[in-house]
Amino acid sequence: MATELGVTPSHGVPPISLSHNVASVAEVDAVLAQAREAGAGIEHPAAHQPWGGYSGYFSDPDGFHWEVAFNPTWAVDSTGHVTV
Secondary structure (H helix, E strand, C coil), X not given: CXXXXXXXXXXXXCCCEEEEEECCHHHHHHHHHHHHHCCCEEEEEEEECCCCCEEEEEECCCCCEEEEEEXXXXXXXXXXXXXX
């Protein structure tokens, strides 16, 4: 992305994290496995969270942290659209 924007890549931790919401606990595990197989660093393995969901984190090659989360109170349809 830095090349596309014409900026110099930084090596610090980006100031935001991103979230990818999925429809099940199994999908969280599958997405994290795909990320690991693609070379991403698993920053926090998936686990049941105090807020009632299930999530884990990986970092992409640019250093962004991605949360992969299942929230049992949200609906995620087949296109990935989330309804809160």
